[in-house]
Amino acid sequence: TVRANLQAFMEIALNVDAGRYPSLPRFLAELRELRAAENESPDEGKVGEAGNVLRIYTVHEAKGLEAPIVWLLDANDTQHQTDSYSVLLDWPPSAPRPAHFSLFNSKRGSGAKRAPYFDAEERYARREGMNLLYVAMTRAKQALLVSGHGDYAEDSWYGRVAAVSTGVAPEQNPLLRPVVAVQEESTTPHLRQRGREQADEIAALCQPIPTGQQATRTTLEQRRGIWLHALLQQLASTSISPRPLAGEGAGERAECQQRLSIPPSEMESLWRQAQTLLAQASLQRFFDPQHYxxxxxxxxxxxxxxxxxxxxxxxxxxxxxxxxxxxxxxxxxxxxxxxxxxxxxxxxxxxxxxxxxxxxxxxxxxxxxxx
Known part of the structure; x- marks a missing residue:
């Protein structure tokens, strides 16, 4: 309990203002706000419980969520709004005081002395940006779509994904050609013909992307393997200990059956098999939280x-x-x-x-x- 409380305390300290530019008064004020809140449970973010609908999240809101298809919008934007002034701080974790502290409103007048600190800050920002891109990309289960507008920017998320996915220069990739509006009122036949050709090129890009062949119908044995796999995942994640089928284990069994859509005729044998696997002496260290x-x-x-x-x-x-x-x-x-x-x-x-x-x-x- 003591260790868990200390861990929670450190997480709160790091979450206040993202752990940057900390101050003791600000941290104490945050603790008072948390204590005074009516609902003291942690913020679980937005939960995507709805069915076949379109949901729009920021990347931070989407943490922990997944969807078959994820569309990353405005990924070519590299202009980030900044405050009128900001703090330049270098405070090593083991140091009792900052190595550098100053205010600035523009990097253009930073001077040579502060250049190394600005460089370190920029490297940190790039690393955080890549971490955020990783979070965004891993929300997709089946397909990830990345789109953007404006001039192609190599250092944008769109540019990084395009460079990896295409392996060729942007001007050589037909999917990255800018969309040109077709002007029907062109004054010459040559321009009208060129407009039609451009329209044909654009229309060619709108054709459905091949998604592979439809999988053959699964057999009962294959479906039982899928159900058992899901049941093992559920039992391992909830740390339900092996127990008899009757009595107090019936509630968990019914909940798992409903959540995983397992037919009643298959549930009893699958439950027994899953409990047998989890009770194996050779597997105990992998499922008992006391061992890992x-x-x-x-x-x-x-x-x-x-x-x-x-x-x-x-x-x-x-x-x-x-x-x-x-x-x-x-x-x-x-x-x-x-x-x-x-x-x-x-x-x-x-x-x-x-x-x-x-x-x-x-x-x-x-x-x-x-x-």
Whole structure:
């Protein structure tokens, strides 16, 4: 409890004004406001509970949410509104006082002495901008659309995404050609013909993008594997301990069945199988919070090719990190999955550079097979 309270206290301190330019009076005032608030529960942001509707969020509001299709608007804008004046501050975390503090209203008159601080501030802003772009891109489950207007800006979000996705110069990519309005009142036949050609070029870009072939209808065995996979994710995320089907476990079972849309005829056997897997002695350390530092289900990341990938379960221990991939509808054969797990290991090793990353498959019979 003490550790959790200290962690919450530090999070509040960092969240006040985004942890920048802190002052003790401002922090105490924020604590008084939180204490006086009628609803003391944390702000959970906007929750996308609606169905097939269009929702418009800022990137910050969209944190934690996902959607099949995400459209990033006005991504070519590099002009950010600034205050009439601002603070230039360099205060190392371990230092008792700032190394530099000054006010400015324009970087043009910064002078040579303050140039290194402005450079460091700009690097920090670029890094934060890339972090925000990562958040925006990983909200999309199936498709990400990025649009912008005005002159092409290489350092904008649109420019960065276009450079990665096309691999060619913007002027050589037909998708990045500026839209030219067609003037029907052109004074010469040559101009009218040129206008029609431009209209044809623009219309060609509006054709539906290929979305692949429709997947074949899944078999009952495949659907049972999908349901069991989802049930394992749900039980692991809510830390429901293995227990008998009757009695106090019936409530959780009914809730999981409704949430995951599992047919009643399949729920009992799937529940037993999931509880059996979670009760396996070899798997306890991956699902019991007492044994690990942190764990994440359906953890998203973007690989080197810009593809959105998801890890079924990632568990962090003191000296190592385990990546678990559920193969609940297959026989215990790790060979077909070595390439997939090798990519997971390579990606996570860059995140957890100081720890050993290990990968394993979890099969339906409870076998844990490290790859």
């Amino acid at each position: 530092r942190s764990a994440y289900n359906e953890m998203p990341y973007v690989n080197a090719r810009g593809e959105l990938k998801r890890i079924d379960r990632l568990v962090e221990f003191d000296d190592e990190v385990w990546v678990l991939d559920y193969k609940t509808g297959e026989t215990a054969n790790p060979a077909p999955h070595r390439t997939q797990l090798a990519e997971y290991r390579s990606a996570m090793q860059t995140v957890y550079a100081g720890k050993t990353v290990r990968c394993a498959l979890v099969f339906a019979g409870g076998e844990l097979c490290e790859v």
